[in-house]
Amino acid sequence: MTGVDGIGRVHCRRNRTGGWAVRRKGLLSLAVGLIGVAAAAAQAWPSKPIKVIVPVTAGSAMDIVARLLADEVGRQMGHTFVVENRTGAGGTIGAAAVATAEPDGHTILIHTTALTIHPSTFANLPYHPARDLSGIMPVVNTPLVLVVSANKYRSAAELVAAAKAKPEGINYATVGAGAAAHLTAERFRLSAGFKAQQIPFRGAPEAITEVMTDRVEFFFSPILPALPLLRDGKIRALAVSSAKRASALPEVPTTLELGYANSNFEFWIGTFMQARTPRSVIDRLYQEMRTAIGKKEALEKLAKLGGEPMHMTPAEFDRFVQQQIEASAELVKAAGIKPN
Numbered sequence: 122m123t124g125v126d127g128i129g130r131v132h133c134r135r136n137r138t139g140g141w142a143v144r145r146k147g148l149l150s151l152a153v154g155l156i157g158v159a160a161a162a163a164q165a166w167p168s169k170p171i172k173v174i175v176p177v178t179a180g181s182a183m184d185i186v187a188r189l190l191a192d193e194v195g196r197q198m199g200h201t202f203v204v205e206n207r208t209g210a211g212g213t214i215g216a217a218a219v220a221t222a223e224p225d226g227h228t229i230l231i232h233t234t235a236l237t238i239h240p241s242t243f244a245n246l247p248y249h250p251a252r253d254l255s256g257i258m259p260v261v262n263t264p265l266v267l268v269v270s271a272n273k274y275r276s277a278a279e280l281v282a283a284a285k286a287k288p289e290g291i292n293y294a295t296v297g298a299g300a301a302a303h304l305t306a307e308r309f310r311l312s313a314g315f316k317a318q319q320i321p322f323r324g325a326p327e328a329i330t331e332v333m334t335d336r337v338e339f340f341f342s343p344i345l346p347a348l349p350l351l352r353d354g355k356i357r358a359l360a361v362s363s364a365k366r367a368s369a370l371p372e373v374p375t376t377l378e379l380g381y382a383n384s385n386f387e388f389w390i391g392t393f394m395q396a397r398t399p400r401s402v403i404d405r406l407y408q409e410m411r412t413a414i415g416k417k418e419a420l421e422k423l424a425k426l427g428g429e430p431m432h433m434t435p436a437e438f439d440r441f442v443q444q445q446i447e448a449s450a451e452l453v454k455a456a457g458i459k460p461n
Contacts, residue, residue: 166225166226166227166401166405167226167227168227169227170200170202170203170227171200171201171203171226171227171229172202172203172204172227172228172229173187173190173191173204173229173230174207174219174228174229174231175204175207175215176206176207176209176214176215177206177208177215178206179206181343181345181346182263182343182345182390182426182428183231183233184204185345185422185426186390186426187231188204189413189419189422189423190231190260190410190413191203191204193413194406194409197409197412197413198409202229211235211239211296211297211299212232212233212235212236212239212297212300213239213243213246213247215232216230216232216236216239216248216250216254217247217248219254219393219394219395220247220248220250220253220395221247221248221395224394224395224396224397224398225398226394226398226399226402226403228394228395229257229392229406230254230392230393230394231260231390231391231392231393232391232393233301233388233389233390233391234301234304234387234389234445235299235301236250236254236393237442237445238300238301238304238449238453239299240446240450241299241450241454242298242299242458242460242461243299243460250393250442250446251439251446252396253396254393254394254395254396255395255396255439256392256393256433256438256439256441256442257394257403257410257438258407258410258411258431258432258434258435259390259392259431259441260389260391260392260414260431261389261390261423261428261429261430261431262363262388262389262428262430262431263343263344263388263389263427263428263429264344264362264363264367264375264427264428265301265302265305265341265343265344265361265362265363265386265388266341266342266343266344266347266351266358266360266370266373266427267339267340267341267358267359267360267361267362267376268329268332268339268341268347268350268356268357268359269332269338269357269359270332270333270334270335270357271333271355271356272335273335273338273357274339274357275357277360277376277379277381280338280339281314281315283338284310284316285315288316289316290315290316290317290318291315291316291317291318291338292317292318292319292320292338293306293317293318293319293320293338293339293340294319294321294322294328294329294331294339294340295319295320295321295328295340296322296324297321298319298458299453299458299461301386301388302328302340302341302342303321303458304386304453305341305362305388306339306340306341307458308362308383308384308385308452308456309362309381309386311456312376312381312382312383312384313381313384317338325340325343325347328340329342329347329350332356333350333356339359341362343388344367344370344426344427345427348427351370358370358373359373360373360375360376360378360379361373361375362375362376362384362385362386363385363386363387363388364377364385364387367427367428368424368427368428369424369427389431390428391431391442392406394406400435403435404435407435411432414430415430
């Protein structure tokens, strides 16, 4: 005998022939029904404005990319995308908001390489990027630029020599422990073989100001906020962190070119959703974003950030993120960075 109670649970009792056919049929019907509900929900997407969570302040490279995507994809789809800056705790507050969001396809996270560093630098992270988030696609790879005061070091070699001449080492700016600027500086320091201590600031503009006034020795800055001061001659670029030169600073060598082995650190910006979001939604957004980033106007805007588009499918991006998490863990251990 079978039946369904008030909350949809299937009940059955073994019939006299000893078979379970009725029970199997009931469970199969329930499973088919649930699949139908999920399919209907996916077809109804999007049913409300889509939020794009940016875990840093407005005006940053990440924020600019988020607004570029929101505008372009919104026009393509004829739908509303709303950018929301949810800052704090080194970008983990915004990431946690998406990792714990309803998996209905209406909340997107835009984040950077820092997302793959956090599992190694935060002791009580309330989420794990590989478990709680699914990648949509990487958008752009933009190197960090090693900047110093315009009146001080003329080359990376001079900076390294000065650091080695001080037993206690020198200081450098970051935008928080475990941020990309922190790990980039540590990779360079380990390769060059000198001591240094980080001084964290709230954001890149403040860090650059401290370098410009010579209160901090150096900073691996995103290219965008550094460009105006570089053009005005108020700070000097000594190297970029990427494996190849930046299109926005073609005259600036890479740290690898300067002979510092294993010193490169890639800084990318990508998009994510809650891990249980229907794959059909993620695949649709991937196609929309890929089309948007391929447009001439978008490519020109990304070039101004000093970056180049990255092409990976959602599955490839998920594998890439896992590899980055493992690589960051090794670097954090080598640098002796303790989780906070």
